Amino acid sequence: MSLAAEPLYDTRRFDGVRRKRIFAFLMDFTAVTLLSIGAGVLVFFLGIVTLGLAWGLYGVIFPIVAVIYSGFAVASYGGTPGMRIMGLVFRTESGEPAGFVTGAAHVVLFYVTVTFLTPLVLLVSLFNSRKRLLQDILIGATVENA
Secondary structure (H helix, E strand, O other): OOHHHOOOOOHHHHOOHHHHHHHHHHHHHHHHHHHHHHHHHHHHHHHHHOOOHHHHHHHHHHHHHHHHHHHHHHHHHOOOHHHHHOOEEEEEOOOOEOOHHHHHHHHHHHHHHHHHHOHHHHHHHHHOOOOOOHHHHHHOEEEEEO
16 A cells, blocks of 8 residues: 555545635634624723723734634633534644634734734635645644534
8 A cells, every 4th residue: 555645534524624614704703703792791890980991901802712713622621612503623733622712822822813804814725735824823723523
């Protein structure tokens, strides 16, 4: 048996991943937005109690909710709810489940790279066989079919 004929990974695990990740992102972004609105209402009432001091939290509600949402979901369930609905799983390159820090770093790197490098940074997935995005490569993770 020739080693050159065998791929290092099963390419079927990555069929349709790019399309599924787009829909998973839209679901997760919607969930984070709704959770952020709920947190905003809580901060409003907390601001009344603290005579306006808590209202300074409005600028960081979305990032905090996104980091907690992604970190907890990846560590607990192997992917965000959107990923799980779309039949995707988030793993490290070695195939092990990712932890909270990896999930949190993934979402932070996503928003930082998209913010500073424009959405064109998402084109990275077109040039690698495992359809990994820039933040996947930077943290050593992969998203594949469950």
